[in-house]
Amino acid sequence: MDTAVRDLADRHLPAVYEAGASAAATSLGTTFTWTSSHQHALRALRTDTYADLLRHSQQTVRRAGQFHRAVRVAARRQTPTALTGRTALQAAKTLADQLAAAHPLDRIVYRNGTRMPVRAWAEAAALARTTVAYNTGTLAVAREHGIQHIEVYDGSDCGWTSHPDPDKAARTLRTVDDAAQWPIAHPRCNRSFTLRPDTGHDPAE
Incomplete structure (x- = not known):
């Protein structure tokens, strides 16, 4: 996830920012160039992207650690009794279901407790960040020309x-x-x- 976030921030955001800024400059009959103000705006955008998306990456690492510890505890406490009257496969499935319900690693958890599938969250986050980058480029050109x-x-x-x-x-x-x-x-x-x-x-x- 860290690699994907850095790829988005370092490669895609600058390109999308430039597209928005270039379209705005063209509408004014000028040409976009990477002035210091645009470089500053892009740095701020990338920093914000790192902070937001990597925070979710760190959350996933913490939850994976919690899952690992829960598996070890469950294996010590539940496995001997779980096998009573059932096959090993049945006991393993029950244990896996309980752990997956308690530690859903395929979900992103928001501050309000809402959980979203990782794939849906990643798509929405990438779309949001690229839209913000495009619009930030547009607004930077507006400021540059006193609009x-x-x-x-x-x-x-x-x-x-x-x-x-x-x-x-x-x-x-x-x-x-x-x-x-x-x-x-x-x-x-x-x-x-x-x-x-x-x-x-x-x-x-």
């Missing part, structure tokens, strides 16, 4: 800070600073930004 507002493209039902937020995001005008706080609203979010140097008013007004 204060962007227009949001998102799902029609998607809220600004979360999917159920009543403040709907699509086709609204937001400040660059607000957009930097909410580059996405939820995992698998399709949010993107377009630079709006021409207006300081919400198009809906």
Whole structure:
């Protein structure tokens, strides 16, 4: 997992960031270059990615250690009595089921106790990080050129800070600073930004 996280942060995020920044620069009739401000923005993005994703990797290592200790304890305490009246295979299956239920290594556990399959979590995390990278590149170009507002493209039902937020995001005008706080609203979010140097008013007004 560490290798996959580093590959995402070191190879994919810079490419996606550059794609977002290049598209924004082209919309202004300019060309994107890796200035110090862009390098700083990318470093911050990569650091945040490392911290978030590697935290889950460390959680998995801790849980694997707990699982290993539980197996050793269970083997000492339960195996002699578990075999009574059953085959070794039946006893082993029962023990394995109990351990798997108590220590589900194929799940990521969130702070609120919610558990998500590792594959689904990894896909959502990678999509979220690449979307954030693309939008961060867009916003960095906005700052570079003194543009204060962007227009949001998102799902029609998607809220600004979360999917159920009543403040709907699509086709609204937001400040660059607000957009930097909410580059996405939820995992698998399709949010993107377009630079709006021409207006300081919400198009809906």
